[in-house]
Structures are given as structure tokens and as C-alpha cells.
Amino acid sequence: MEMANQQIGCIVGDCYYYAKGNKCQADNILVTTNSFSKNAQEADIGFEMASELSPQEAGASSKTSCLTYKPRNSSDVPVGGA
Numbered sequence: 001m002e003m004a005n006q007q008i009g010c011i012v013g014d015c016y017y018y019a020k021g022n023k024c025q026a027d028n029i030l031v032t033t034n035s036f037s038k039n040a041q042e043a044d045i046g047f048e049m050a051s052e053l054s055p056q057e058a059g060a061s062s063k064t065s066c067l068t069y070k071p072r073n074s075s076d077v078p079v080g081g082a
């Protein structure tokens with residue numbers, strides 16, 4: 001299936017990929033269940049591994065997480081300007 005110009009809105013303002021206007025500027029992201037994300041914190045799991053992971057059930061939107069989140073250092077300029 002061809003993806004049509006996907007855009008991602010995000011309000012996680014301290015993420016490295018966060019951009020003005022509440023947009024995610026990452027080329028790709030990995031979204032998981034919170035329980036997966038909790039266990040994956042030490043492992044370096046990202047979008048590249050998505051096709052190898054088993055799907056899980058979250059049950060509610062509040063139980064999903066963006067695993068691509070990366071803290072922005074205070075010296076980093078947010079993508080798209082401050």
C-alpha cells in the first residue's frame with residue numbers, strides 16, 4: 001500500500017524531532033504499547049526493527065507510546081526553528 005504524504009502531529013515539546021506548530025519532523029517513528037516501551041528502554045529499538053516485532057494489543061490510546069522520542073538538549077535548535 002502506498003503511503004500518502006503522511007504527517008504526524010505531536011505535542012511532546014522536548015523531543016528532538018518536535019517542530020513548531022506541533023509537528024513531528026522525524027522521517028519515521030515507532031509507536032508501541034506502553035508495556036513494550038517500558039521493557040525496551042534499555043534496548044536500542046527503533047523504526048528499523050519494526051518489521052521484526054510482534055504486534056501487541058494496547059486497549060486504549062493512553063496505553064501507546066512513541067518509542068522514537070529522543071530528548072532535545074538545551075543547545076539543540078528545534079527542527080523548523082525555535
Ligand code: SF4
Nearest residue numbers: 010015017018024066
Ligand atoms: S519522535 Fe515521537 S515524540 Fe518525538 S516529535 Fe515525533 S511523534 Fe513526537
